Amino acid sequence: MKAETSVHAIPIEQPMVLIPMKEYKLLLEEAGFTQTPQLDKRIAKARARFRKNQVISWKKLKNELR
Numbered sequence: 001m002k003a004e005t006s007v008h009a010i011p012i013e014q015p016m017v018l019i020p021m022k023e024y025k026l027l028l029e030e031a032g033f034t035q036t037p038q039l040d041k042r043i044a045k046a047r048a049r050f051r052k053n054q055v056i057s058w059k060k061l062k063n064e065l066r
Helices: 021-031 037-051 058-065
Strands: none
Touching: none
16 A cells, blocks of 8 residues: 655644544544445345244344343
8 A cells, every 4th residue: 555645744632532544444444434345244144034934033143042
């Protein structure tokens, strides 16, 4: 990845946080703002199960989480 540089001063008039681009992309991914193939597949499978009415009842889920 090529780093971008600027020869001009950038005025900062409010608090800022600087993070590496790699971490920024990871944050976007985790927040759901970017496409992730694995997540897309899981969501598609879940929607298909839902359409087929293959769901877990709330009562059963609640008891299994205890």
